[in-house]
Amino acid sequence: MNRLVRAETRRLLRHPLALTLATLFVFGSLYCAWVSQNMASYNITQVQANLDYLPRSCDSAQNTPEQKAKCLSEAPLQAVGLERIQDRFTAEAVRAAHAQHPVGSLLWTVRLLTSVPGLALLVMLAAFSVAGEWSRGSIVPLLLYESRLSRLLAAKALAVWAWSLLLLCVSAAITATFGLLYGRNAYALPSPGALGTVLADTALGVLAGAAVLAGAAAVAVALGALLRQPMRTFLAGMLLLVLVVRTSAVPGLGAWLPGGALADLVGFGAVDGVWDHFWISTDPSTAPVLLRALPTLALIGLLWLGLERLNRTRDRA
Numbered sequence: 001m002n003r004l005v006r007a008e009t010r011r012l013l014r015h016p017l018a019l020t021l022a023t024l025f026v027f028g029s030l031y032c033a034w035v036s037q038n039m040a041s042y043n044i045t046q047v048q049a050n051l052d053y054l055p056r057s058c059d060s061a062q063n064t065p066e067q068k069a070k071c072l073s074e075a076p077l078q079a080v081g082l083e084r085i086q087d088r089f090t091a092e093a094v095r096a097a098h099a100q101h102p103v104g105s106l107l108w109t110v111r112l113l114t115s116v117p118g119l120a121l122l123v124m125l126a127a128f129s130v131a132g133e134w135s136r137g138s139i140v141p142l143l144l145y146e147s148r149l150s151r152l153l154a155a156k157a158l159a160v161w162a163w164s165l166l167l168l169c170v171s172a173a174i175t176a177t178f179g180l181l182y183g184r185n186a187y188a189l190p191s192p193g194a195l196g197t198v199l200a201d202t203a204l205g206v207l208a209g210a211a212v213l214a215g216a217a218a219v220a221v222a223l224g225a226l227l228r229q230p231m232r233t234f235l236a237g238m239l240l241l242v243l244v245v246r247t248s249a250v251p252g253l254g255a256w257l258p259g260g261a262l263a264d265l266v267g268f269g270a271v272d273g274v275w276d277h278f279w280i281s282t283d284p285s286t287a288p289v290l291l292r293a294l295p296t297l298a299l300i301g302l303l304w305l306g307l308e309r310l311n312r313t314r315d316r317a
Contacts, residue, residue, distance in 0.1 A: 008155045008156050011159070017124075018129065024120065024121070025113070025171060026167075037100065038187060040187070043092070043093070054082065068310055069222075098198075100184050104192050105172045106202050107198075110205055110206050111266055114262070115248060120241065122164060122217060123237030127224055127230045129160075129224075132234040134224075135228065135230060153221055157217045158213075158217075160217040161213055161217040194272055205266065208265045212262055220233075222303050246259075248263050258295075261295075264289045
């Protein structure tokens, strides 16, 4: 099995589509990091400038004494509103500042990789590298080498997972280099926290992200083996991804569905300036997130059992 996994991983790492998708993600992640740092820095600067100007805004020579008195009475309420905005912008800036940290960049990148852009790349890779082998007929020599299809598909799923983890490390390193050499000087952002805090948050985030990527790889490979046509697999995978995203905030149930469990496990929230453009904040739940992930694991297991049974039926036919 280990030899099979290594062989599939080497084949995947040399696959032209895998190299192209990896390059697209690296540059896309770098662009998102730059935009998030730029916007976070701009927002903090603007709201701080408004707070500083607020006490002087009532001293305009054009204001009558009545207007000035009214302005002064409303100033505290305006300050409270601006401070709330400042708190939200600061939370966004702390998230963006992870991309400037040599360790925190892993956390920033894994959240992008486990959001819609990264999962879409995973679906595309599985569709054209796994289902494409059936459409081209290149699966035949592989089945002659490993007659048990379940072992072959498991090796392919592990290879896709290994590809995603390698992509995570490479993209995070490039993002951190950009942040350290350029981002920190160009965009002043709040510190993401002490080194120990960043290490702990990053370790939990990467472990959660690795689990999500493993599940996504298993589902994508299973879809490819079931449909056996690249375009069909890609469309089915994207429809499934849209369904997962759109159901993550269903009242009372979203937290137990795959989207809600994924979002809470990785740590998506209302202050994620990049991935929240795609994801929906989940419906709050007091149940542990690992418990809420069990239905998703059961669905993945049922998908693989159904795949194995269908392939046995096809073989007898």
